[in-house]
């Protein structure tokens with residue numbers, strides 16, 4: 001049986017565990033530092049199984065050892081963004097948390113594929129890479145799927161069409177540095193550049209870039225979790241079922257798109273081995289420049305950390 005560990009049993013972690021269990025992607029271990037909380041959530045979830053009808057086991061724990069031999073580990077541990085707080089304000093606190101979690105993954109789940117969700121995403125994924133010492137293809141950041149589905153949702157709302165027919169593509173960093181690609185965003189194969197004017201596209205692009213903050217402003221006490229957990233589950237599914245889906249995700253660049261030693265959101269092929277290929281798109285000059293700005297800002301942020 002496939003074993004999936006979700007570290008951090010807060011809003012994102014617990015909702016992810018629920019989605020993974022309901023899809024029967026594997027047995028799930030949910031771990032958190034708060035005593036009793038992951039155990040309680042796991043038991044509550046198991047008690048829904050007779051109605052919902054899933055046959056996987058869900059266990060809650062405060063002991064990292066229980067992630068032993070996991071195939072996939074999802075890191076959602078950390079503090080969430082509060083209103084007015086930028087993702088970068090989170091760096092120091094979450095750096096220590098993700099560092100510690102990564103050391104435990106190295107010890108207990110040395111063959112796992114790691115999906116990092118904790119913000120600031122691109123930096124935390126870099127931290128997890130350095131602290132696990134894993135091959136870069138096995139440490140991936142969840143950003144692009146979420147940013148793309150947000151863009152797709154706004155396109156569908158604008159056109160009054162089914163969101164299922166929209167395929168959006170967003171590259172770059174997670175947050176202000178993302179690079180939405182309208183010409184690679186399609187509705188049943190039709191680029192949105194043929195379906196709406198530039199002003200409308202710009203408005204949707206801006207809303208996508210601000211997507212996480214828009215939810216934070218509304219919730220006031222936390223950040224998004226329904227769409228993030230759906231995005232994580234899609235990535236977990238592609239890995240454990242070896243679907244080899246082409247999805248945007250934060251992947252380690254070693255020369256692709258002209259960048260090195262940096263995590264950037266790009267389309268990847270996701271399978272049992274993790275990132276099995278990075279798809280290199282032909283970018284226009286402005287797109288290349290935006291991506292370079294993204295990389296530059298991340299390099300600078302990472303250079304200040306002691307990794």
Ligand code: APR
Nearest residue numbers: 008009010011012013032033076077078079080117118119
């Ligand atoms: N090990 C395990 N769990 C931890 C640790 C740790 N070292 N440190 C903190 N946690 C737990 C907290 O106890 C909390 O239950 O991580 C959980 C985080 O949950 P929430 O505060 O509900 O945050 P959530 O909304 O789930 O977001 C988690 O995902 O999208 C990102 O920006 C978001 O970085 C944030 C992360």
